[in-house]
Amino acid sequence: MGAATAVFGAPALHAAGTPAGTPIQNTASASYDDGGTTITVDSNTVTLVVDEILDIAVTSADPGDITAAPGELNAVLTYTVTNGGNGPEPALLTGDPNIAGDDFDPDAISIFIDTDGNGNYDPGTDTLYDPTTPPVLAADETITVFILGDIPATAADTERSEVSLTATAATGSGAPGTVFAGQGEGGANAVVGSTGATDVDSGFYLIVDADLDLTKTATVVDQFGGTSQIPGATITYQLTSEATGTGTLANVVITDAIPADTTYVANSITLDGLGMTDIVDADSASFDGSGITVSLGAVTAGTINIIEFQVVID
Known part of the structure; x- marks a missing residue:
């Protein structure tokens, strides 16, 4: 989707609330008078475990189009990925440089995680994304993700390219309310939240030549x-x-x-x-x-x- 759609169309994330896997316990009691003696009787204890909410949001962090030159390598687009759920969740990341309707597509892209958390891409410091070991976001945690694109030499002045980043909860995604039994934190269920546990937003390159x-x-x-x-x-x-x-x-x-x-x-x-x-x-x-x-x-x-x-x- 376009940047405006993602910003205004995605459901808002709220605070994670009670951590997933937290036991909620309750025991009732009753008392009565038995010949002048007060007798107290406890019920059985009912224990419920808070289910994990799966909520992921992606937002372009660039202030506008990122200018690039024809033939430029590793032009940087910046995004944030937020876990709006109440438990730690790995985020699967996918970049798409082939969005229909723009002027050109990057020759190649790569995804990096902002290792030092400074919000800027640092070659040699930030980590190349490995889909076999996706980043695990704590409840309410936001990380910065970079997409590096190689600009084709044929790109012309004032042309634009749209590149999207999709993040999806590794446990699963789907319609809000979808339940993944036993797959939440602490063995509780995992429940898809308002974002569908997946989100996408786009950044844009603008050729300045x-x-x-x-x-x-x-x-x-x-x-x-x-x-x-x-x-x-x-x-x-x-x-x-x-x-x-x-x-x-x-x-x-x-x-x-x-x-x-x-x-x-x-x-x-x-x-x-x-x-x-x-x-x-x-x-x-x-x-x-x-x-x-x-x-x-x-x-x-x-x-x-x-x-x-x-x-x-x-």
Whole structure:
């Protein structure tokens, strides 16, 4: 189901109440007057054992879509699993990356248990889920569970992927009130609670990707005021860099070699209309004798940068 359905459609869990397996004992008594003597008679003791309630809830713990890049490995989705029952219960976990109606499916997923309880996925610390030894949740206990997904390289900017986590009581699930005789804590019965002893919720990946478009134009002005491409004419090259998509590109560096049969015009580099120096210094540009380099750093999608420099035809 979708996240909204799981949050608003699932029955609410309540406090576990009296622990499963707790004996409830009661003995009645009667008294009467027998010739001036008060006689007390006790009934037999009736002992009832509190049955175990099976209630499991799953909730996505992410504040919204988790951004990921095409080809990213181990992108983390976070969920909580709560035992709303009144006895310890193993929780069987299943992840499903193949939800119909979304834009793409992760190439692979794996499930991890938050071993140190800090709510963050810690490689090398948190435990890979083993279905043969599912985590045992105490009554009213909540644990954090992570699904790690490998994002396909073909995933495109703004695409979304839905991944669900299902948790089910190992003792059994079904319609509320279903009884599993003798399978509860302390040999009592286990009774399915309001959640049906199983629940599911979804997390979502959102692809955030940026690309760089680079175009180059040339304008010629000759020494006679015309545009002839003759020796002595000045060529102004303009490089237009545009970041597209929705992400951020890191460490963007633009280089351009000085063409043969031309001579670079010293200190002619401009970036977005601001003059740059040729030496390596605090500004973003430099000239090394054979070409120019302009370092743009981190560039967010939607940013346009314009670089210009000049050469003279030999």
